[in-house]
Amino acid sequence: MRHPTSRVLFAYWDGLRGARSAPERGEIEPGAIRHVLADTFILDLDEPGEPMLRLAGTRLCGLFGRELKGEGFADLWTGGGRDEIGRLIAAVQDDAAGIVGGLVGHTADGDRITLEILLLPLRHHGRTHSRVLGAISPGAIPAWMGLKPVVSLETISLRIIWPVGEVAPAAPPPTIERRGRLVVHQGGRA
Secondary structure, X not given: OOOXXXXXXXHHHHHHHOOOOOOEHHHOOHHHHOOOHHHEEEEEOOOOOOOEEEXXXXXXHHHHOOOOOOOEHXXXXXXXXXXXXXXXXXXXXXXXXXXXXXXXXXXXXXXXXXXXXXXXEEEEOOEEEEEEEEXXXXXXXXXXXXXXXXXXXXXXXXXXXXXXXXXXXXXXXXOEEEEOOEEEEOOOOO
């Protein structure tokens, strides 16, 4: 986690969680996270289908140039990113793990902004698979923010934050290729 918003929100969530897989939605006290509230959101997963934004902070709404409450969360992405975000939400709920990642937001006229996303599971009335607490925060605030809305998001990196005491599934070691002083990692776009 690079962004202070993500670190503060994760520390708060982790403190509430304790030994449980996720804290209850009712335990979230907005005043305790008032410094990061503008970048936070809560997703509602009660209805079958797409996760909906139940709450969205003011800076997050300002980034997209509209009130986001009631919109489909995946609608913020384009193309294959919509399916990917659905799988990420399912992983957060099924594995009780957090996800942190890098995003790029695009405006209609081609401006870009780098963002960090954090997704954390919440329980609601004892039920899992009901709510997700998250944040989308800018790395730097560009001069055009608030004047030009972001019209789509693109996911560029993801990392799972496994619950304490659980071991992440083994992954094959990455292939490392050196070119002079540079290291080339396999992956990227096809």
